[in-house]
Amino acid sequence: MADAMRGKIGADAGMVGIYTGGAWVAERLHRALGLATPLGHLAVTLHRDDFGRIGLHRESRRSQIPFPVDGREIILVDDVLHSGRTIRAALNELFDFGRPKAVRLAIMAERGARELPISPDWLGAKIEVRPDEDLVLSNESGRLRLAMVTRP
Amino acid sequence: MNNNLQIGPDGSLRHLLSTEGLPAEMIRRILDTADQFVSVSERDVKKVPLLRGKSVFNVFFEGSTRTRTTFEIAAKRLSADVINLNVAVSSTSKGETLLDTVYNLQAMDADMFVVRHSQSGAPHLIARHVKPGVAVINAGDGRHAHPTQGLLDMYTIRHYKKDFSGLTVAIVGDILHSRVARSQIHALKTLGVPDLRVIGPRTLIPAEVERLGVRVFHDMAQGIKGCDVVVMLRLQNERMNGALLPSASEFFKCYGLTAEKLALAKRDAIVMHPGPMNRGVEIDSPVADGPQSVIMPQVTFGIAVRMAVMSMLGSP
Numbered sequence: 493m494a495d496a497m498r499g500k501i502g503a504d505a506g507m508v509g510i511y512t513g514g515a516w517v518a519e520r521l522h523r524a525l526g527l528a529t530p531l532g533h534l535a536v537t538l539h540r541d542d543f544g545r546i547g548l549h550r551e552s553r554r555s556q557i558p559f560p561v562d563g564r565e566i567i568l569v570d571d572v573l574h575s576g577r578t579i580r581a582a583l584n585e586l587f588d589f590g591r592p593k594a595v596r597l598a599i600m601a602e603r604g605a606r607e608l609p610i611s612p613d614w615l616g617a618k619i620e621v622r623p624d625e626d627l628v629l630s631n632e633s634g635r636l637r638l639a640m641v642t643r644p
Numbered sequence: 645m646n647n648n649l650q651i652g653p654d655g656s657l658r659h660l661l662s663t664e665g666l667p668a669e670m671i672r673r674i675l676d677t678a679d680q681f682v683s684v685s686e687r688d689v690k691k692v693p694l695l696r697g698k699s700v701f702n703v704f705f706e707g708s709t710r711t712r713t714t715f716e717i718a719a720k721r722l723s724a725d726v727i728n729l730n731v732a733v734s735s736t737s738k739g740e741t742l743l744d745t746v747y748n749l750q751a752m753d754a755d756m757f758v759v760r761h762s763q764s765g766a767p768h769l770i771a772r773h774v775k776p777g778v779a780v781i782n783a784g785d786g787r788h789a790h791p792t793q794g795l796l797d798m799y800t801i802r803h804y805k806k807d808f809s810g811l812t813v814a815i816v817g818d819i820l821h822s823r824v825a826r827s828q829i830h831a832l833k834t835l836g837v838p839d840l841r842v843i844g845p846r847t848l849i850p851a852e853v854e855r856l857g858v859r860v861f862h863d864m865a866q867g868i869k870g871c872d873v874v875v876m877l878r879l880q881n882e883r884m885n886g887a888l889l890p891s892a893s894e895f896f897k898c899y900g901l902t903a904e905k906l907a908l909a910k911r912d913a914i915v916m917h918p919g920p921m922n923r924g925v926e927i928d929s930p931v932a933d934g935p936q937s938v939i940m941p942q943v944t945f946g947i948a949v950r951m952a953v954m955s956m957l958g959s960p
Contacts, residue, residue, distance in 0.1 A: 538680065538692040547656075547959025548694070554683040588689040 493598065493616045494524035497567075501525065501596075505565040508532035510582050511553050513571030513629035516636055517600045521569060532557035534568075539581035561590030571629040571638075573599040573615075576608035601638060603627050649771050657956045659771045659780045662789040663831040671831060675799050677952035678945070684721065685947060695724035695958045698755040702728045703745070704783070705761040710919060711783050711793075714943070715758045718950035722958070724756075746770050750778060756957060757781070764788035779957035787823055792953060793918050794827025796946040798835065800938055801873055803945065804914050808832070812839040812910075814867055815858075816899060817877035817926050818848045820888075824918045825877060833857050843867035844899060847888040864899050871909040875916045876901050879926045892925045902928040906936065914938045 506529045509518025515533050522531045535553045568582060579597065586595065599612040603621040619640075621627055626641045650666060652658040657670065684692055700719040702712050712728060719726045731745060740748075746757065756779045759767040764786030771780040784790040805811060813832055819825045819842045832840050833856065842853060843861045854860060861867030868874060879895060889895055901915065915927075915937045923929045932939060 535680070538684065538694060543694050543959070545960065548677065548955050554680055584693075588684075588687050588691075590688055 493600070493614055494521055496614055497521070497525060497598065501527075501567060502565045504529060505567055506532060506557070506559045506561070507567040507569060508534050508557060508586065509569045510534050510536060510578060513600075513631075514569050516629065516631050517571050517598075518569035520636070521567075521598065530558045532559065534582050534585050536578055536581040536585050539584040541577055541581065555585055555589070557586075557589050561586065561592050563591070563593050566592040566595045567598055568595055569598045571600045572627045573602040573610075573612060574605060574627075576606045576610035579610045580608055600629070601627055649768065656959065657953070659767075659782075660791050660953050660957065661767050661771060661780065661782045663791045663794045663827045663834070664789065666791075666831070666834065668834050668836070671795065671798060671834060674795055674949065674952050674956065675802060677956060678799055678948040681721075681948035681951040681955075682945065684951070685944065691721050691723055693723045694955045695719065695722040695755075698724045698958055699753060700724045700726050700756045700758060700954070701749050701752075701754045702726065702758045702783075703731055703749065703760075704729065705731045705742075705759070705766065706784070707732055708760055708784065711760065712758075714946050715781075715783060715792075715950055718947050718954055719756075719758075721947070722951055722954055724954070724958075727754075742766060742769065743773055746773065750774060754778060756954065758783050760784045762786055781953060781957070784823055787821055787826070789827050790823040790918075791827050792946070792950050793824050794831045795953070796942060796949040797824075797828055797875065797916060797918070798831050799945045799949050800916060800942050801914075803941070804938060805872055808835040808837050811837050811872045812841070812870055813837050813873040813875065814841040814843055814861075814871045814909075815875045815877065816843040816864065816867070816901065818879050819844050819853065819877070820848045820850050821880060822877050825875075828875060829856050829858060841867050841871070845889065845895075864905055865908055868905055868908050871913050873914055873916065874901065874906065874909055875918075876921075876927050878918065878920060879922055881922070892922075896925055896928075900924070900926055900928060901931050903930055903934070906931055906934075912936075916942060919943070 507518055507522050507527055509515035534555045537549050596613040598614040600616040601619050602615055603619055624643050628639055628641045630637050650659050650661055702715055704712055716726050758781045760783040766785050767780055767782035782789055782791055815825050840858045841861055842858050843864055849860055917939045921927055921932055
């Protein structure tokens with residue numbers, strides 16, 4: 493995926509990964525692309541659209557964007573694209589920090605069943621998953637592993 | 645008073661009436677949640693949509709500009725609609741009862757009441773009578789409790805001292821009339837502070853306060869020795885003319901926090917005050933503005949803590 497992105501990204505572009513899985517993927521991409529701006533992180537809890545149904549998640553991680561967002565090209569990174577609702581929340585969160593010039597989306601794996609008009613600019617893989625299964629990225633001391641897990 | 649009202653059968657926060665009876669786990673959850681909101685206040689856009697479409701009624705039967713404002717800011721940063729009612733000068737003066745006022749506001753589809761009242765227990769009474777799903781926050785009732793102040797003080801202490809288990813904390817001044825002191829004492833005991841002290845003249849320390857697990861000092865120099873945290877309370881002007889105290893200057897001499905007295909505490913001790921301060925009565929200006937004072941951060945953290953409480957109460 494880094495190969496596909498190389499040359500398509502401005503020199504001062506900023507990258508942000510969505511907690512948790514997206515942050516791990518973003519670390520890899522950030523390193524592979526050798527971006528000059530430090531990596532940022534987004535926590536989307538405060539903008540989730542299911543607060544009215546399931547309430548507040550206990551979340552100790554906070555959004556940290558160590559560069560000005562205003563006028564900058566932003567590469568948003570997540571591990572799995574499913575409904576698109578996390579990305580919607582992440583966009584809202586990102587815009588709380590400023591007005592980016594453009595936002596591009598890099599996704600490691602898409603499982604289908606999108607519910608919003610959100611599509612990745614770069615996609616690692618498309619994976620067919622049954623509705624009762626989840627695609628879960630785990631990090632075992634630095635080794636990322638994508639697995640299909642049947643929902644309990 | 646029945647504090648079980650505060651926690652629902654599923655363990656979630658339903659009302660916030662007092663820090664008394666609030667389990668340590670719930671206090672920690674509130675403080676952890678507040679962490680997220682501290683960062684919201686540092687952004688360009690200081691607003692998140694968690695309480696969009698909810699109505700928060702600030703019902704103040706007793707005047708208070710500061711507390712009402714911080715609740716208003718907290719609710720607005722959560723995108724709630726905020727309605728401020730200064731009931732002290734409206735309905736009750738026309739003879740309406742407390743519960744009738746509340747039922748009327750409930751009929752206007754309130755989701756949350758923030759209540760201040762000069763009578764201890766008024767917020768409890770309201771909490772017992774509102775519809776399920778409507779939450780009540782006590783913003784100070786009589787001499788009883790001021791739980792969000794107590795919680796923001798816990799947040800401040802945790803921010804600077806990290807851990808409660810080795811701390812020596814002193815609360816100084818008018819303990820007798822202070823709902824803030826009571827809320828602090830319950831929360832500090834629950835969080836496991838091993839050495840909790842109250843310092844003040846005999847006339848301003850409640851009888852049998854030792855039963856709450858505090859040590860009583862009438863000598864400031866003795867009490868402040870070795871403290872990690874010094875909490876100064878406001879000496880309410882209206883108490884000074886009565887029989888409880890000879891004069892404000894006499895009080896300052898004995899219990900006012902000066903640089904000399906603060907030097908007896910630990911070198912890295914922090915100084916707190918719930919505001920509004922009476923400079924030259926309970927605290928000397930150089931201390932209030934000095935490097936050990938965390939009085940202004942308390943105000944900032946107070947908004948995050950109130951956002952945390954409101955968002956937890958707004959959860960289904």
